Amino acid sequence: MLRKLPKIELHCHLDGSVRLNTIIEVAKQENIELPSFEVETLDSLIKVPEDCTSLEEYLKRFDLPNKIMQSKSSLKRIAFELLEDCARENVKYIEVRFAPSLHRQKGLSLEEIIESVLEGMHEAEKIYDIKSNLIIGCMRSMSVEEAFSVVNAGEKYLNRGVVAVDLCGIELEGFASIYKEPIDLARSLGYRVTIHAGEGASGKNVLDAINLLGAERIGHGIRTKDTNEAYDLAKAKKIVFEMCPTSNVQTKAINNFSKHPFYNFYKDDMLVTISTDNRTVSDIDLTNELNIIFDEFNMGIEEYSKIYLNAVDACFADSNTKDWLRSLI
Ligand SMILES: O=c1[nH]cnc2c1ncn2[C@H]1C[C@H](O)[C@@H](CO)O1
Numbered sequence: 001m002l003r004k005l006p007k008i009e010l011h012c013h014l015d016g017s018v019r020l021n022t023i024i025e026v027a028k029q030e031n032i033e034l035p036s037f038e039v040e041t042l043d044s045l046i047k048v049p050e051d052c053t054s055l056e057e058y059l060k061r062f063d064l065p066n067k068i069m070q071s072k073s074s075l076k077r078i079a080f081e082l083l084e085d086c087a088r089e090n091v092k093y094i095e096v097r098f099a100p101s102l103h104r105q106k107g108l109s110l111e112e113i114i115e116s117v118l119e120g121m122h123e124a125e126k127i128y129d130i131k132s133n134l135i136i137g138c139m140r141s142m143s144v145e146e147a148f149s150v151v152n153a154g155e156k157y158l159n160r161g162v163v164a165v166d167l168c169g170i171e172l173e174g175f176a177s178i179y180k181e182p183i184d185l186a187r188s189l190g191y192r193v194t195i196h197a198g199e200g201a202s203g204k205n206v207l208d209a210i211n212l213l214g215a216e217r218i219g220h221g222i223r224t225k226d227t228n229e230a231y232d233l234a235k236a237k238k239i240v241f242e243m244c245p246t247s248n249v250q251t252k253a254i255n256n257f258s259k260h261p262f263y264n265f266y267k268d269d270m271l272v273t274i275s276t277d278n279r280t281v282s283d284i285d286l287t288n289e290l291n292i293i294f295d296e297f298n299m300g301i302e303e304y305s306k307i308y309l310n311a312v313d314a315c316f317a318d319s320n321t322k323d324w325l326r327s328l329i
């Protein structure tokens with residue numbers, strides 16, 4: 001049933017969602033060394049194993065796909081294929097996210113990197129019944145100067161596909177204050193703000209992401225459940241949670257799906273949405289992600305409509321796109 005329903009994906013990393021065949025083909029075309037050219041071996045190197053112990057370990061899986069995401073043509077192709085995969089499972093709107101800084105290894109400029117991804121997305125939109133926007137992320141493993149560069153490079157693409165800024169990668173306690181200035185700049189330029197927080201570290205980071213960085217949406221945020229101040233603030237300010245349960249189980253942010261705070265949040269009228277995080281690394285698509293949660297919490301179509309409409313309200317699309325998305329359900 002869920003496969004046929006219209007869907008919205010608000011939290012999906014480009015580099016975590018590359019097709020294995022594409023990794024092999026691009027590596028061959030561009031003479032890039034890979035540990036293996038066999039799909040099965042690559043599969044085991046990219047997909048996160050069950051015994052993964054942490055977010056840090058999960059994040060090591062991204063080195064391999066990023067090796068082949070260093071040319072304009074591969075970035076364009078991978079963005080196109082992500083939308084193609086989404087369209088095939090009836091995702092009608094996706095906000096793709098990635099960190100442009102990770103794609104400079106062979107000399108591309110940040111502008112060229114962002115433009116190539118947008119080209120792939122726009123090409124797919126012409127062919128498939130799907131719309132999209134792009135969120136550019138700053139890696140928390142990189143300097144504040146690099147974050148400023150990313151924000152500045154993306155400025156000219158605002159209203160041409162880029163809609164928001166994100167902070168991603170490892171999550172240390174108290175990271176928000178470090179990135180306050182570049183995120184302030186981003187907001188003043190017109191970027192919307194979503195921040196990964198309360199995933200690998202505490203709910204206090206969620207509080208800071210809202211208070212210090214002006215986050216309107218929180219990536220994951222599952223540890224908000226343990227920090228009353230963050231929970232109450234998120235509720236009062238109608239902050240939206242981009243929840244990715246499969247990824248949370250894999251990074252051991254929670255022990256199993258039954259412990260996921262999604263349904264408690266939902267019942268308490270917190271604004272929750274469901275996404276995949278990383279289709280290849282987490283080995284999941286949105287249909288299956290929703291299936292797991294709907295089975296776990298015995299949810300039905302009415303509840304699906306509510307979550308879908310949460311995503312329509314929360315997405316960073318223009319009002320025409322939102323009207324179209326509302327008409328589909
Ligand atoms: O769930 C996540 N939390 C924090 N960082 C993440 C997550 N999934 C992917 N990333 C990182 C690894 C990627 O290389 C980067 C940009 O997409 O974002």
Ligand SMILES: [Zn+2]
Nearest residue numbers: 013196219277
């Ligand atoms: Zn993420």
